[in-house]
Amino acid sequence: MNKFYMSSLLAIFALALIAWVGAPALPWLFGIVLPYLAVAVFVVGFVRRVMGWSRSAVPFAIPTTGGQQRSLPWIKQAKFDNPSSKTGVFVRMALEILTFRSLFRNTRMKMNEGNRLSYHLEIFLWLGALAFHYAFLVTLLRHMRFFLEPVPGAIQMLEAVDGFFRLEILYDSVQFGLPGVYMSGLVLLAAAAYLFLRRLFIANMRYISLPSDYFPLLLIMGIAFTGILMRYFTKVDIAAIKQLAMGLVTFQPSIPAAISPVFYIHLFFVSVLLAYFPFSKLMHLGGIFLSPTRNMLANTREVRHVNPWNYPVKVHTYEAYENEFREKMVEAGLPVDKMPESAPEEMTEEEKE
Amino acid sequence: MADETPKAEELIQIDHRPPAKQWMDVPVNIRKGMYCYASNPKSVEYLGLPNARPWNPIEEDWKLPENWQQILHEGFKERLEKFRSIKVFMDICVRCGACADKCHFFIGTGDPKNMPVLRAELLRSVYRNDFTLMGKLLGRYAGARPMTIDVLKEWWYYLFQCTECRRCSVFCPYGIDTAEITMFGRELLNLLGLNIDWIATPVANCYRTGNHLGIQPHAFKDMIDFFCDDIEEITGIRVEPNFNQKNADILFITPSGDVFADPGTYTAMGYLLLFHFLKEKYGLNVTWSTYASEGGNFGSFTSHETMKRLNAKMYLEAKRLKPKWILGGECxxxxxxxxxxxxxxxxxxDFMEAPVNPITGTRFENAKSTKMVHIAEFLADLIKHGKLDLDPSRNDNKIVTFHDSCNPARGMGMLDEPRYVIKSVANHFFEMPANTIREQTFCCGSGSGLNAGENMEERMAGALPRSNAVKYVHEKHGVNMLACVCAIDRAALPAAMDYWVPGVDVTGMTELVANALIMPGEQERTTDLRGEPLPGMEEADE
Incomplete structure (x- = not known):
């Protein structure tokens, strides 16, 4: 039994319980105070983190070159993997951020019969990560409908693309309907579950995983799960939720009566995620933009990069070198800057004394 | 030493499954054959680096300064401000595991702390404890642990089981570069005088004599003169290199390893032949320097400051000798x-000119600020313009593959130039599998100052992935020559080949060029630079 993922799991249940018990008694705390606080912590924390990184110097240009350099005109440069122009860096970063290009290279090492090593393309991590992030993004954008009145066309369109299996039968005698199923929520839950399970079941992944790896995944699974629960299984008063959300964004917060506790668990999870974000590995969202191995130009022999804290160091000068070896150099016929005195050096030293 | 190294059949029985205990609970075991001897205090002292004293890694007491924890903490803090890379890399790893099986040391040893992610976690855990709110609040549950003597020993052991090859960094979705983390970690260790001697002594030598091997100027010239004798025997031509000559067209700097030991020496002979050819045919004047007689920089395996102190010689010498630009050898x-x-x-x-090849007129735009051109770029340009007289059939008994050296591949991106050169001078060339070359190339296992004798098990384990790929082309295509553009490769790979793939020799690119290069006025050559018969000349050999 691994206490790292168990502790994370317990933490999630504890958080759910807190919201379940606390929200009906203190709806203004869970519906207004904590969400405000969480957003504030998120914004301030995120900005401070990024500012903290930005304040640190970039003394050297250290791009990891992932392809052919720009050199002779007839040799084809890998313009994006080894970018020597700003456009190249932009494309490299865009590919990295939007398509997880480096992760796409992932291989799995295998020792085969006859002690032969092989490396196979392993796209599941890439696929899982991509599905997870894009599903998260779409879900997030979809939720903007709660914060905007009227709901912009772009978000309605996104919902239409994201949703499928909408079924409505409306007669006087029969009224039957299923809300549209949103792929994003389901994919988010499934992808997060996959990322969680690979940490549990791949031995080396379990070995490197920390509670801070399990916790956010479980938390996001909790968010997705409560969201799906509300949408498809338990009845929640969407109009009341929208009223609450609009109250929050217009800074006229109010608590509409009778919102399901499941909603408060959902909201509390989101609040915890926001507040936790700046202090966690989730900051890779901001950090990837500042990674010097990816965001720097690989034209380091062409343009000099300046180190803001470059300082003079002690070096062994040619003069000191020649002073030590002058006799031997002259004897070997090597040119010297200063010819030795006609008398041997030891003599002159003695004379000086 | 070498006798105690396990046999290849034993070493390849690798278990990649981690232990049951959490990694923080697995104590470090500094094992013979897997570490290099401690730095010689004389070398540390010569450089004026801290805490010079004799010490032994396998002894309990490492003779650290009283306040060593404070020194480390402050050193860490200072560098978080000085290196954004470190600060970002400490914070953003998500432990996705993509880097895990990309490291030659993990593949070769199965030791989970050789997964790049864990190597970095060794440092991150202390960072979280000392510098983050979560670490302070949650301790181990946030992956934090305080710095103890055992943690320090673990740092030392695993930071010297990384060759700074950057392969993991290619696969990391955030570009986290273990080389950067290792360089930083070693820099911290050096604040306590915890270097290895295979680095510390070459650095001290280089500082004093201009090269890692401590070759003094007259001896350096002698060694090159020996090559001239050998060249005369093989080609009938007496080449006459320049040393420390002012106002030459080009200053040439290359690793001293190639002056010192086979098979690098044949590459050095190759340089001599090439420069003689260019002088005879085109009047190009190249000079060597005894003061800047080292291209390599073991200072870069010590600290950024030491790197700078050693590297300074290149520009200082260029300023003194006033060449138009600098040509760099294979390293x-x-x-x-x-x-x-x-x-x-x-x-x-700014005291030199933007490099132009005076023979072809090509401007090396990509080197216009550093004023330093790689010999592969220079050769590729010469060959492309038909300026070299070549007879590739002289290399016909060599079935060649090319090993991309880590740094030219992932710190530069010089991939196609050496291939073009080699294919122009050798008719039989085969690539190793795609996942083991170019930007995905595997390290020789001995980089970053780890090519000592006492850590042979470590080196051979690290060389497994590279060797395994060579073995594949050796068996499939009969490859018998592993070409490279790195002096450490030439020092390290022959041992790895003997161990994992007997029957494959190691060569530098310029050696192959010089074999094929038809020198003006040469006698009929019967052997290559190694004294081995040329194809079809097996009988002619006396």
Whole structure:
């Protein structure tokens, strides 16, 4: 039994319980105070983190070159993997951020019969990560409908693309309907579950995983799960939720009566995620933009990069070198800057004394 | 030493499954054959680096200064401000595991702390404890642990089981570069005098004599003169290199390893032949320097400051000798330093001209600020313009593959130039599998100052992935010659080949060029630079 993922799991249940018990008694705390606080912590924390990184110097240009350099005109440069122009860096970063290009290279090492090593393309991590992030993004954008009145066309369109299996039968005698199923929520839950399970079941992944790896995944699974629960299984008063959300964004917060506790668990999870974000590995969202191995130009022999804290160091000068070896150099016929005195050096030293 | 190294059949029985205990609970076991001897205090002292004293890694007491924890903490803090890379890399790893099986040391040893992610976690855990709110609040549940003597020993052991090859960094979705973390970690260790001697002594030598091997100027010239004798025997031509000559067209700097030991010496002979050819045919004047007689920079395996102190000689010598620009020989980490550090540290080199090949007129635009051109770029340009007289059939008994050296590949991106050169001078060339070459190339296992004798098990384990790929082309295509553009490769790979793939020799690119190069006025050659018969000349050999 691994206490790292168990502790994370317990933490999630504890958080759910807190919201379940606390929200009906203190709806203004869970519906207004904590969400405000969480957003504030998120914004301030995120900005401070990024500012903290930005304040640190970039003394050297250290791009990891992932392809052919720009050199002779007839040799084809890998313009994006080894970018020597700003456009190249932009494309490299865009590919990295939007398509997880480096992760796409992932291989799995295998020792085969006859002690032969092989490396196979392993796209599941890439696929899982991509599905997870894009599903998260779409879900997030979809939720903007709660914060905007009227709901912009772009978000309605996104919902239409994201949703499928909408079924409505409306007669006087029969009224039957299923809300549209949103792929994003389901994919988010499934992808997060996959990322969680690979940490549990791949031995080396379990070995490197920390509670801070399990916790956010479980938390996001909790968010997705409560969201799906509300949408498809338990009845929640969407109009009341929208009223609450609009109250929050217009800074006229109010608590509409009778919102399901499941909603408060959902909201509390989101609040915890926001507040936790700046202090966690989730900051890779901001950090990837500042990674010097990816965001720097690989034209380091062409343009000099300046180190803001470059300082003079002690070096062994040619003069000191020649002073030590002058006799031997002259004897070997090597040119010297200063010819030795006609008398041997030891003599002159003695004379000086 | 070598006798105690396990046999290849034993070493390849690798278990990649981690232990049951959490990694923080698995104590470090500094094992013979897997570490290099401690730095010689004389070398540390010569450089004026801290805490010079004799010490032994396998003894309990490492003779650390009283306040060593404070020194480390403050050193860490200072560098978080000085290196954004470190600060970002400490914070954003999500432990996705993509890097895990990309490391040659993990593949070769199965030791989970050789997964790049865990190597970095060794440092991150202390960072979280000392510098983050979560670490302070949650301790181990946030992956934090305090710095103890055992943690320090673990740092030392695993930071010297990384060759700074950057392969993991290619696969990391955030570009987290273990080389950067290892360089930083070693820099911290050096604050306590915890270097290995295979690095510390070459650094001290280089500082004093101009090269890692401590060859003094007259001896350096002698050694090159020996090569001239050998060349005369093989080609009938007496080449006459220049040393420390002012106002030459080009200053040439290459690793001293190639002056010292086979098979690098044949590459050095190759340089001599090439420069003689260019002088005879085109009047190009190249000079060697005894003061800057080292291209490599073991200072870069010590600290950024030491790197700068050693690297300074290149520009200082160029300033004194006034060549138009500098030509650099075949070396791996030397080119990482030249490409990504030299100009920043010791530039601008505004006392030289933007490099132009006087024979072809080609402007090396990509080197116009550093003023330093790689010999593969230079050769590729000469060959493309038909300026070399070549007879590739002289290399016909060599079935060649090319090993991309880590630093030219991932710290520079010089991939196609050496291939073009080699294919122009050798008719039989086969690539190793795609996942083991170019930017995905595997390290020789001995980079970053780890090519000592006492850590042979470590080196051979690290060389497994590279060797395994060579074995594949050896069996499939009969490859018998592993070409490279790195002096450490030439020092390290022969041992790895003997161990894992007997029957494959190691060569430098320029050696192959010089074999094929038809020198004006040469006698009929019967042997290559190694004294081995040329194809069809097996009988002619006396």
């Amino acid at each position: 791996g980490h030397m080119w990482r330093v030249i490409t990504q550090y030299m100009d920043t540290m010791n530039g601008p080199a």
